[in-house]
Amino acid sequence: MTLEKYKYDVVVIGAGGAGLRAAVEARDAGLSVAIVCKSLFGKAHTVMAEGGAAASMGNVNDNDNWMVHFRDTMRGGKFLNHYRMAELHAKEAPDRIWELEMWGALFDRTKEGKISQRNFGGHEYPRLAHVGDRTGLELIRTMQQRIVALQQKDQRETGDAEKNLKVFAEVTITEILKENGKVAGAYGYRRESGEEILFEAPAVVIATGGVGKTFKITSNSWEGTGDGHALALKAGANLVDMEFLQFHPTGMVWPLSVKGILVTESVRGEGGILTNSLGERFMFKYIPDVFKDKYADNPEEADRWYLDQDNNRRPPELLPRDEVARAINSEVKAGRGTEHGGVFLDVSKRLSAEVIKKRLPSMWHQFYELAGVDITKEAMEVGPTCHYVMGGVEVEPDTAAAVGVDGLFAAGEVAGGMHGSNRLGGNSLTDLLVFGRRAGMGAVEYVKSHGANPASDATIQKASAKIEAPFARTGGENAYSLHQELQEITHNLVGIIRTGAELKEAIEKIADIRKRSANISVTGDRKFNPGFHLAFDLDNMLLVAESTAKSAILREESRGGHTRDDFPGMNSTWRQVNHISSFDGEKVNIKAQELPALPKELFDLFDVHELEKYMTSEEIAKGGSK
Amino acid sequence: MARTLKLRIWRGDDKTGALQDVTVEANHGEVVLDIIHRVQATQMGDLAVRWNCKAGKCGSCSMEINGKPRLACMTQISAYGEEETITITPLRAFPVIKDLVTDVSYNYKKAMEIPAMEMPAGMKPGEPRMQQVDVERSQEFRKCIECFLCQNTCHVIRDHEENKKSFAGPRFFIRIAELDMHPLDILRNRKKTAQEEHGLGFCNITKCCTEVCPEHIKITDNAIIPMKERVADEKYDPVRWLGSKIRRREEVL
Ligand SMILES: Cc1cc2nc3c(=O)[nH]c(=O)nc-3n(C[C@H](O)[C@H](O)[C@H](O)COP(=O)(O)OP(=O)(O)OC[C@H]3O[C@@H](n4cnc5c(N)ncnc54)[C@H](O)[C@@H]3O)c2cc1C
Ligand code: SF4
Ligand code: SF4
Ligand code: FES
Numbered sequence: 001m002t003l004e005k006y007k008y009d010v011v012v013i014g015a016g017g018a019g020l021r022a023a024v025e026a027r028d029a030g031l032s033v034a035i036v037c038k039s040l041f042g043k044a045h046t047v048m049a050e051g052g053a054a055a056s057m058g059n060v061n062d063n064d065n066w067m068v069h070f071r072d073t074m075r076g077g078k079f080l081n082h083y084r085m086a087e088l089h090a091k092e093a094p095d096r097i098w099e100l101e102m103w104g105a106l107f108d109r110t111k112e113g114k115i116s117q118r119n120f121g122g123h124e125y126p127r128l129a130h131v132g133d134r135t136g137l138e139l140i141r142t143m144q145q146r147i148v149a150l151q152q153k154d155q156r157e158t159g160d161a162e163k164n165l166k167v168f169a170e171v172t173i174t175e176i177l178k179e180n181g182k183v184a185g186a187y188g189y190r191r192e193s194g195e196e197i198l199f200e201a202p203a204v205v206i207a208t209g210g211v212g213k214t215f216k217i218t219s220n221s222w223e224g225t226g227d228g229h230a231l232a233l234k235a236g237a238n239l240v241d242m243e244f245l246q247f248h249p250t251g252m253v254w255p256l257s258v259k260g261i262l263v264t265e266s267v268r269g270e271g272g273i274l275t276n277s278l279g280e281r282f283m284f285k286y287i288p289d290v291f292k293d294k295y296a297d298n299p300e301e302a303d304r305w306y307l308d309q310d311n312n313r314r315p316p317e318l319l320p321r322d323e324v325a326r327a328i329n330s331e332v333k334a335g336r337g338t339e340h341g342g343v344f345l346d347v348s349k350r351l352s353a354e355v356i357k358k359r360l361p362s363m364w365h366q367f368y369e370l371a372g373v374d375i376t377k378e379a380m381e382v383g384p385t386c387h388y389v390m391g392g393v394e395v396e397p398d399t400a401a402a403v404g405v406d407g408l409f410a411a412g413e414v415a416g417g418m419h420g421s422n423r424l425g426g427n428s429l430t431d432l433l434v435f436g437r438r439a440g441m442g443a444v445e446y447v448k449s450h451g452a453n454p455a456s457d458a459t460i461q462k463a464s465a466k467i468e469a470p471f472a473r474t475g476g477e478n479a480y481s482l483h484q485e486l487q488e489i490t491h492n493l494v495g496i497i498r499t500g501a502e503l504k505e506a507i508e509k510i511a512d513i514r515k516r517s518a519n520i521s522v523t524g525d526r527k528f529n530p531g532f533h534l535a536f537d538l539d540n541m542l543l544v545a546e547s548t549a550k551s552a553i554l555r556e557e558s559r560g561g562h563t564r565d566d567f568p569g570m571n572s573t574w575r576q577v578n579h580i581s582s583f584d585g586e587k588v589n590i591k592a593q594e595l596p597a598l599p600k601e602l603f604d605l606f607d608v609h610e611l612e613k614y615m616t617s618e619e620i621a622k623g624g625s626k
Numbered sequence: 627m628a629r630t631l632k633l634r635i636w637r638g639d640d641k642t643g644a645l646q647d648v649t650v651e652a653n654h655g656e657v658v659l660d661i662i663h664r665v666q667a668t669q670m671g672d673l674a675v676r677w678n679c680k681a682g683k684c685g686s687c688s689m690e691i692n693g694k695p696r697l698a699c700m701t702q703i704s705a706y707g708e709e710e711t712i713t714i715t716p717l718r719a720f721p722v723i724k725d726l727v728t729d730v731s732y733n734y735k736k737a738m739e740i741p742a743m744e745m746p747a748g749m750k751p752g753e754p755r756m757q758q759v760d761v762e763r764s765q766e767f768r769k770c771i772e773c774f775l776c777q778n779t780c781h782v783i784r785d786h787e788e789n790k791k792s793f794a795g796p797r798f799f800i801r802i803a804e805l806d807m808h809p810l811d812i813l814r815n816r817k818k819t820a821q822e823e824h825g826l827g828f829c830n831i832t833k834c835c836t837e838v839c840p841e842h843i844k845i846t847d848n849a850i851i852p853m854k855e856r857v858a859d860e861k862y863d864p865v866r867w868l869g870s871k872i873r874r875r876e877e878v879l
Contacts, residue, residue, distance in 0.1 A: 106765050108761075109758040255654060262681075
């Protein structure tokens with residue numbers, strides 16, 4: 001077999017919003033760029049995003065600005081966010097949305113003809129730019145078409161559209177190559193033929209998205225196997241905050257085959273209410289103290305809010321996701337769930353059928369086609385589903401450079417820090433654009449000052465040998481069954497509510513699967529062979545699960561996407577700690593690291609009484625760092 | 627609740643292949659994609675199929691089910707009778723790579739041939755003001771999930787490989803229409819080039835594309851016909867004579 005080889009300035013792994021935005025930035029700066037993705041071009045996970053992209057444009061309520069958005073993001077993340085990422089995100093998000101419009105995106109409009117913005121959980125003002133409930137499709141298609149536009153430009157100027165910007169679809173990267181301690185490229189295989197492929201490049205941007213497939217019930221597609229998390233670990237980079245996973249409160253629960261599929265938060269943003277099997281609107285019981293002054297404690301006020309947001313508090317259905325997910329979990333555990341183990345979510349009483357079909361068209365379609373439920377007439381049944389990983393590659397906020405590995409960058413869901421312990425809805429889509437662009441800029445700077453770093457034959461052969469291995473074995477373990485075993489463990493022992501004892505059990509069991517997975521064998525040949533593909537994906541998921549379980553067992557408090565039954569409260573001392581995962585070739589190791597303190601000018605954006613709920617008295621006394 | 631389902635799945639590659647019979651368990655509420663996954667996990671570890679979202683949003687799982695172009699993730703098995711054997715084959719208009727996976731690169735080539743959006747010079751980010759009614763027409767076409775079912779079903783290329791060179795297909799007619807109706811795009815003559823360079827003239831408005839579109843985009847009524855009408859205003863309408871030269875859609879399977 002002859003090895004397919006390429007040389008580029010930058011290789012971007014991932015064609016979701018983050019990867020495509022990074023690629024555009026690097027190409028615009030004159031570099032040659034390869035975009036590599038596991039699916040066809042335009043199918044990355046970003047396409048599934050529904051609700052919208054958060055940016056404080058202030059089109060609907062002009063009280064909004066980056067400072068309000070920053071505050072909401074920090075509150076949502078329970079102040080565990082890297083402040084600098086949250087700051088950059090809040091400041092730059094509007095420009096990134098307007099830029100999409102210049103590239104052809106058509107968002108829904110306000111009466112004045114501006115981009116319309118909708119309400120979402122945890123956002124003080126209507127802030128989410130959207131297109132019905134298919135915002136992710138608009139984002140990815142716009143970026144895809146922008147890539148094509150740049151290729152057309154290259155075609156006109158050089159006669160070759162793909163000379164300096166090429167998409168390698170249906171290619172899986174299995175290793176980041178390093179030479180002399182620095183990034184030298186990426187290695188992988190074509191899914192279609194099974195043949196191996198080498199990219200030599202001094203800079204690699206990881207934009208591989210999330211890890212949902214590690215869990216049994218998830219809104220993620222097969223692509224969400226934590227590849228970038230594992231690739232980064234194996235390349236010597238760190239992961240931060242891996243204990244924090246977002247369980248979206250509203251996934252479908254019935255029929256079984258669609259369990260986990262997302263029901264967008266816009267349903268609640270548009271006025272959907274949650275009730276239990278007794279007909280109680282239960283969210284009023286679950287407003288935590290830190291949010292009491294922002295959320296209505298009675299239905300009358302909650303209903304008035306939809307008409308007058310300046311003089312009423314918001315309905316508790318719009319609390320941050322972790323709160324709503326835990327509330328639903330408690331209701332079901334207390335025996336007040338629906339027949340299929342969820343709760344009811346209803347918009348039919350507040351909005352007319354016509355408005356529902358217009359504002360939530362894909363939800364209507366999804367329930368009608370897959371569950372036989374007409375949401376303009378009936379309530380939906382919903383329950384928590386594993387949705388988003390807050391943890392990810394530890395990066396320098398301004399450049400998205402991975403800490404510890406020269407030439408490596410990470411952006412989008414695969415990067416950690418931005419969302420702290422819990423992400424607000426809508427903040428991901430703008431995160432992709434803000435930090436995708438910054439990763440592109442970071443890579444450009446790096447390539448300009450470092451130049452090429454070719455990979456040695458020995459390095460390439462080592463990467464190749466790993467791909468051969470599962471075919472060489474016969475009669476070994478089946479990747480599908482090991483994956484199912486892993487999903488059972490994470491679901492039961494590392495899920496929405498955790499305990500020390502269960503996490504300990506999980507860590508042992510994951511180690512056992514990892515041992516057995518070294519013996520996976522594959523049937524069939526290399527050509528488009530899903531069993532072979534899963535063997536690699538599984539290895540990544542195992543590392544992610546190990547990192548999550550090991551970080552979770554150490555964090556003895558409950559915060560955002562990490563709830564410990566044995567340590568139920570939030571603890572200000574723990575807020576100052578990040579868990580950093582690294583990989584020694586055998587196992588994941590965790591160390592505690594101090595969270596960067598809020599600088600004074602950001603500290604001063606908050607009412608000190610609010611900060612007292614999160615910070616220690618020493619931190620408050622200091623009043624932020626210089 | 628469980629039932630036993632009889633399937634015939636096409637297995638093979640670009641050289642050879644055949645329909646294979648399988649029997650598999652199915653549960654209430656499952657879709658064809660679930661069944662394929664069960665076959666994959668229990669009987670045919672190397673069965674090739676594309677999918678992503680499992681919710682009709684990404685357009686990856688396009689295939690032909692009992693001869694009809696469909697999304698496997700949106701096709702309920704309850705739509706088929708207890709005794710019925712469900713036949714699952716790859717998209718016919720595109721070359722097979724393996725099993726249910728086809729080479730759809732034709733579509734990406736066509737995307738590259740359509741000139742990108744062109745903004746008015748001097749327009750700055752944040753400046754555009756557009757009314758909802760003005761964006762809605764293009765928004766309908768931007769709902770497209772690129773499942774390529776319309777491309778697969780269009781008789782102009784379904785059985786006529788030779789037409790592919792000069793025919794962009796319904797997916798890209800709506801792309802041209804989208805840009806043509808886009809309030810900010812200033813590139814002129816999109817309708818004319820649709821006719822002259824992208825093969826709009828081959829289309830004889832059979833509406834088969836509209837029928838299979840899972841997004842219910844009115845491809846013919848809202849994109850193709852308006853573009854044709856306005857082209858016809860400008861020059862002699864070739865649809866009629868082309869129509870007679872192209873064979874009617876044949877019965878499939
Ligand atoms: C159903 C759903 C609805 C959502 N709704 C919203 C919303 O309304 N608002 C919001 O802000 N967020 C939303 N999110 C979250 C948001 O969509 C994701 O976090 C975001 O799209 C991730 O984008 P990304 O660019 O980081 O990666 P993705 O879009 O996940 O793309 C990852 C890319 O990496 C590639 N890749 C992965 N591994 C490899 C490998 N080994 N080799 C090569 N390529 C690889 C994949 O093929 C893919 O192209 C939603 C998520 C889901 C699942
Ligand atoms: S209407 Fe035109 S484009 Fe659509 S299937 Fe018929 S011939 Fe093809
Ligand atoms: S127009 Fe409809 S059928 Fe054609 S590719 Fe788009 S979504 Fe699919
Ligand atoms: S899997 Fe996405 S449309 Fe079927």
